[in-house]
Amino acid sequence: MYRWLLVGDALSFVLAALLTLRCAEPPTYPNLGTETGTEATRDAAPAPAGTTNPWRDRRYLAYTASEAVLFLDDSVFKIGLPLWTVTATSAPHQAVPLLLVLNNVLVVCFQVPLARFGSTPRAARATLLPLAAVFLASGAALAASTAGTPWLATAALTLAATAFTAAEMLHATVSWELSVALAPPTAQGAYLGVHGLAQAVQRSAGPLAMTGAIAAGPAGWLGLGAALAAVCCAQRRLVREREAPALSVAPVTVSEH
Structure with a gap:
């Protein structure tokens, strides 16, 4: 019975793929503003003119690769934080579910x-x-959680969980905005599909990265935090190279009937 469930799950993905074959990018109307007739602006340039294939857009592929690293915050909560708490700190094991609730x-x-x-x-x-x-x-707080009494370890873990959550929320906001803004209007679906691969790569490589950080001890978490910070700075430069002056479009008045 369990095997048939797996087969059915696989067939559901095949069906979804067949359904998407009939999908296409929505028509774009570059001369139109918003529904209320306000001026449309854009302060980041999309892919070079004529580029509608994300696999040929090296800069977008580089951006997606950096996203796979920044999405590691997901593996921190699913694997890294729980394992680190119970194997390397003096904090009570009961703190793990509370940190996830936080x-x-x-x-x-x-x-x-x-x-x-x-x-x-x-x-x-x-x-x-x-x-x-x-x-x-976040990395520094996890590294510091090995020192001191259970209370100090719990406090450091709480600080780390809070900081990683803040990073998770900020990255989610930044990732959504830039993944759309850097894609050409006529191929946003294809570009976002490639961007979605960053999460899949993270889910595959994340457990290995977390166990590696744990095996390295406090230095591993400091290194992970520094690596994530470096990727943020590199991504900032990558996005800056894609920026262009804001483009204004003449407002369009929508008549009411």
Whole structure:
């Protein structure tokens, strides 16, 4: 019976693939503004003119590769933090589920308010520097959780969980905005499909990265935090090279009947 469930699951993906074969990019109307007739602007340039195949857009592929690294915050909560807590710190094991609950509560309360940091491509790019600092602080907090009493270890783990959650929310906001802004309007579906591969790569390589960080001890977490911060800075430069002056489009008045 279990084998048939696996076969059915595989066939469902085949069916989904067949259904998407009939999908196409929606028509674009570059001369139109918003529905209310406001001026349309854009402060980050998409792919070079004529580029509609994401596999030929080297810069977007480089951006997607950097995203696979920044998505490691997901593996931190699923693998790294729990294993590190029970194997390398003096914190009580009961703290693990509480840290995961803290992560969920913070996301529910602050994900929407923090979305303002990615309201435009320029704002998203500016957020990459604070994101780098948060990643660095997160790694340092996990490294510090091995020292001291159980109370100090728990406090350090709580700080690390809070910092990694903040990084998770900021990166989610930045990632969504830039992944769309860097894609040409006529091929956003294809580009976002390639961008989605970053999560798949992270899910495959994330467990190995987490166990490697744990095996290296506190230095492993410091190295991971520094690596994530460096990727944020590199991504900021990569996005800057894609920027262009804001393009204004004449407003269009929508008549009411």
